[in-house]
Amino acid sequence: MTRDAEWFSGRCRQFGKAVFGDRYGYVLWLGLLVTFGLYWRVGIFITDTYTTANALVAVSNGQLHITETPYTLTLGAQPGLHESGSKLYGRNYGQILLAVPLVWALQALSTFITPRLLLLGLWSGTALAFVSHVSVLGQRHTNTARRTVLWVGSSLVAVLFLAGALTATALPDTALPIAAFQISTMLAAATTSVVLYRLVGIWHDRSVALAAGAAIGVASSVGFWASLPKRHVIVGLLLLMSVYLFARSRLAYADASFREALGFRAGAYAAAGLVTWIHAFEGFFLVVTLAIVDLVTARRNSLVHLAGIGLALFLGSVPMLVTNFLISGNPVKPPRLLPAVGGANVEFTPGGDAGTGGESAAGGTEGAGGDSGAGETGSGDSTGTGGESGTPILTPVFGLFERVLGPAAPAMVFVSDAVSHGLDVLTTPKRMSQIFLRSGSAPRIDYAPNSYEAIELTMLEAVPLFGAVAALPVVLGRSANQRMRQWSVRPSQYSPRTQTDLLVTALAAVFTLIYLSRLPLHTQLTVRYLLPTVSIIMYGVVRLPAVHEPVSEAGGWLAGGYAASTIGGLILGLGVVAGLDLALGESVQFHALLNLGGAAVCGGTVLGRTLVPDRVPSRAVALGLALPAGLTTAYLLLSGLVYFQYGSFALDFIRVLTRHLPAV
Template sequence: MSGPERVRRRLRTAARWAFADRYGLVLWLGLLCWFGLTWRVGVFIQDTYATANTLVALADGQLHVTEIRYSLTLGSQPGLHRYDGLLYGRNYGQLALAVPLVWALEGVATVVDPRLLLAGLWAGLGLAFVTQVGRLDGVDRERTVTAGSVVVALLFAGSVLTATNLDPDRLALAAYQLSTMAAAATAGLLLYRLVADWHGRRIGLAAGAALGLATPVGFWATIPKRHTLVAALVLATVYAFAVSRRTDGRTALRARAAAYAFAGAITWVHAFEAFFVVGVLGIVDLLTARSNRPRDLLVVGLVLLLAATPMLATNYAISGNPAEPPRLLPNVDGGDVEFSPDTDGGADGSGGTDGANSGTDGGSGSTGSGGDGTSGTQDGESARTPPDTDPVGSFVESTVDTASSTAGAVEPIWTFAGGAVADGVDTLDEPARLSHVFVRSGHVPGVSYRLNDYEVIELTLLEATPILGALLAVPVLAGRRLTGVTFDSLRPPDPRTLSPRRQTDSLVVALAVVLTVVYLPRLPLFSQLTVRYLHPVVPLAVYGVCRVPAVRTAVVDETAWLWRAYVGSLLLAVTVVLGGIVGLGLALGEAVQYHALWNLAAATVCALAVVGRTLAPERVTTRTVAAGLALPAGFTTAFLALSGLVYFEYGTYAFDLVRVVADLLPTL
């Protein structure tokens, strides 16, 4: 075998490992292109200032912030922490993924204009997408590639002809957003692979496409928050767990270890969520594993430790305590730490500091004190003591001190985690609060909308993801299963005897419940937008929708009708929403709530169709169910598009041709 052939073979093997098949690659590329269409290079959520500035520092090879590139003051950067006179950000695992993109964009920008660089990047992805579509089975390759290439070329040419200047300093922020877009596309790919393994490629593709087109994953794809990456890692954990249950031998052990690796990687992004993901995975895994031999447990334990090592090393490098993440350090602005147990140097964790800054572009979203925005070392020299003259004694003393401080940090974290679960369970007795989180938003009493300019732009989980109305069939299916069950058969089965699907379902349900319960005490918030704290739960919920038999039957039997109905629903949604905005003269909050009401109506239709088919399959056709699924999907896609074009204004469009189109639409 020649050298080039060997390289091609290895590339095909790597692509098959990453994307499973060509359909997975097409899905991944298509989602990236979709996210890029309404991409704005700018700051939407106020605490992006701190993480973006931290990314600049990390790309320069240091953990502490010395250049305040994206904000004028320190007080306008919630999430910026101080230790030993140095400034640190957070979410270092998320930022580490963006560092290579920063280097790549800034390197190419030395010879290519930044605006043309972004347009060319999208055009390259678009050409790769249409080329791969042309190679799918049953597709007219020549016609598809020719037509698609013409469309991509026209969009690129339009962006070049309308291009404006883009400050090269914004490329680090653009790279940050690109990393989140890649994570969102990867989440769609993972859901495709997970669902396709159980129910076939067609349903898997529908699931992956729905995640990017008909859920808040598409909304947050270009907004660089941790939630999208955590959602992708949670899905990767579930997928690896599923593989470990449907395979044997070393393959099963490798997949089982991979599940812990993905769960452990979340610690570097957000240790609070990782605590519960690892805990739930550990419980479900130990209960359902075919074997818990010491050797197997040693392997997964070592993998989990290795996955958490970047987090432990980062914490140690910053504070000298591997169990103390930057979130537990004092905030620069003196505000509350988003999630923190009570510590001497931290905050009480009683409130969030995020603000939805939808009207600015890199400016200060709030007034604050501390620093002139030019350096992160204003508070004097390092307070660390010089080393002891006795090296052995110094080593022993530092080891003891580190162990003591680590234990001191672990104990309150453990207490805080238990308190979060207890408080979340107590919240289940508050139906009004639960309604404002899951069903209907509107103007919620007790929630301050001041930082949102008093605009009611928050959506509940169902308003943001109306396709979840199909989950109303789950209680019906459960009730049907329990019908005719005798008392003797109520004894719970041995978890190890469950099928791989049921074991995976158990993990999905457990993760969804726990990740929801621990956040309930903090919801609803003025800046939840699409209940972003529950963002990792959304892909798990879409997986649940795909497990409903009526949904699967409709997708398989009426695929063509489903897509036609989706396009029709999208056109209907854009028409009625824009018509309502213009005809009623709606402001921003009114427009978002108007759209939310339409989404709730679509969710109701979806629920009625799926439940009707589940209860009376002879009366409700699969075509009706397909239409019921397409309606909420179309309205959600319209919300994602209008959020980028009409609802929210910030930053500058990555592609100026989109700016030209947006200028023709109504303004709020």
């Protein structure tokens, strides 16, 4: 028995090391989950979630098609609803199926404990695990200090648990699937931070890696969407995983460990393949971009290696192929290529009115029972008349190619339009400014769905830490000069760090370009279509010497400045809302201007350090980075606690505390 327990604990340690890297990565993961829970509301924030939530309930009940709407809205009014074979389906089934085990787990546990206390217990258990691991971090702390941290932290968690239990309100069982959906996204957001921590830790020291990982969770728009079940967080996680595995493969190649390199390289393609299960459009661009950079920079492209990565890509795409086949009868035809219900054509949905020839032009005869093979037997080629004796043999082959390649035409049109229209937007400075710099009241946005409130933020307003990008032209100019002196060096001979930087640059450019034509728009909130790029842009920011050097040298100034700016941002935000009696849009725009100020300070200090490093001390840059990070955290907390009230708090002690906060 003892031997079995030791074997199990050893396996758990191996698993933890493989996922989190070390105890610091695990503490980062737990801490972010605890933080997300503080402003977690159980409810639906964006209308698109109605379809995916109803599909989640259907899948958890053992079917892919939707037959009921437990989360309001009639079937015809739900955006993102598609039809195949007289049945209604949602989309993003990869995201949905990843959340199904959590639905089953919560439903099973709810037979022993009420849903509200169940969520409270899960949060409290996570908080206790966080406190227990924090207490043993660091070698400089004495045993007395560690015991003090453990006792104080555990006591605080116990008090909060009792407060939540004594003030608990009823939470219906129907809320559990939504809660599970949100937990899946929070897990993905926290894991994104861990992956970035491990990726940055390859090139820089632990303090820089921890700062980068924490920044993604509490100082970027990823933290805003953590408890909102949209696909963007999960796509961002898989994209970053591809980058991390790519970097590990390049390190293995540098060490001449070709078998290990192939394993990591295959893992990058498998992660990219999984993106197709969530959103085939984004998966296509990820696979193509990864393949181009990978093949150009790889030190070995033998037949074995190419076969290995091809197999990995296929295995990563199998869930998508199977799901598509079960829904549309065609493994390469995702739900987004099916006719939309209610005439709301979005993204991949073919044009044409429902039930007309426009629908069949893109979808073949599937809507009329084509799955039975009637389209093939009715072609007239099976009679075997005349001299066409070989036709009965070739007809199924041609039919298979036509069936598989049929959906490629509208998909490729959409892909080419996304690229060409994105290039057009690049030549429109005003529109680019409304996407990346300052939003305010953009003329392209229809504010009616948001009660005419200007609640949309640009990329810089949502993540003011990106103000550090102001130093990028100088860094790129210096790097270009170095490359020109080494023009004869092939990309496959670049350092692993440079090769990884090339992939990050390519992915950030591609995933930005393909969505420019759709921006800005209502309910973008924090430019959510570009959310998958936030983690890789954050990686690029950390890679700037003027950023990672001060973070490593002046970590104390960074932590102190962050705490001060967070508290200051909270006090200032609440004071302005209460003192001026601001509406929602006015409050959000106040934070937009405040964050732009933080971005200017950040960009100025980083640029100054880049140009004249001897005149700008590390502590000044650390404070310049801490200011926008703290202001972003303040906005994340206020947005969940005060500004956007779309459902009840998951933790009732938060509900009690927020009664004393001003309302918008």
